[in-house]
Amino acid sequence: MHFLKELFMNIRIRDIIDIAIVAFAFYKFFMLIRETRAEQLIKGILVLLVITKISEWLQLFTINWILEKTMTVGVIALLIVFQPELRRALEYIGRSRFLMKTIIEVEDENIRNVINEILEAVASLSRQKIGALIVLERTTGLNEVVETGTLINGKVSSGLLINIFIPNTPLHDGAVIIKDDIIKAAGCFLPLTENMNLSKELGTRHRAALGITEKSDSLAIIVSEETGVISIADNGKLSRYIDIKTLEKILEDVYITNEMRRGLFVRWRIKNGEKQE
DSSP: OHHHHHHHHTOOHHHHHHHHHHHHHHHHHHHHHTTSHHHHHHHHHHHHHHHHHHHHHTTOHHHHHHHHHHHHHHHHHHHHHTHHHHHHHHHHHHTOTTTOSOSOOOOHHHHHHHHHHHHHHHHHHHHTTOOEEEEEEOSSOOHHHHTTSEEEEEEOOHHHHHHHTSTTSTTTTSEEEEETTEEEEEEEOOOOOOOTTSOTTOOHHHHHHHHHHHHSSOEEEEEOTTTOOEEEEETTEEEOSOOHHHHHHHHHHHHOOHHHHHHHHHHHHHHTTOOOO
């Protein structure tokens, strides 16, 4: 009790801030690796640390020596094993809002047109049961993915998107990459997800969509070739059976920041003859 009393008496505001920052960093790290391979690896490492300490207490020198050497070499192995997670963490820090200006730089008057063109294309592809995979680039660049496909650099239009995915055409099997209001490339190859717990009924398009959203902050829209069902992949998570209204709201979240929404709303009121407050 005396020790605890002295400890609390000597705590400074700076110490509290220091502890809070470390706690926040650990919390963000846990949220980043949750439900990934890294979570299971971390648990395995913690078990090894506990066994190493127990072997030291019990004076099991041979076991302790092996475990200590393994942990020493394991630091280098961890950098290799955790390479995808480390990359995600650095990208997460890099695209944090306090370091970025805006998510997208499309002019306000073009935003609604881009959203409508994508919605019209997805709705048409879904009705015709034509498989499609559309990736919307956010802040993480996808140039390495673009280079695997055919460069287009054309304005987003429903007609162009539909024609790209028509069966038995050269580009229909790959993914389309869209940045702002430009279709950058088509027929692109995406990394497949490493999640082994996915349903067997999910095909390559869904696995590729999850793969690209695990390695970047992009949003992927998938249309099933068998059922015409629309799905969304975001941050390594898959949402299926999305209707057009829901998709419209999701696209608005991608393209329209809060500032853009206020600007569009004010102009809409002025155009409709309402007095601005």
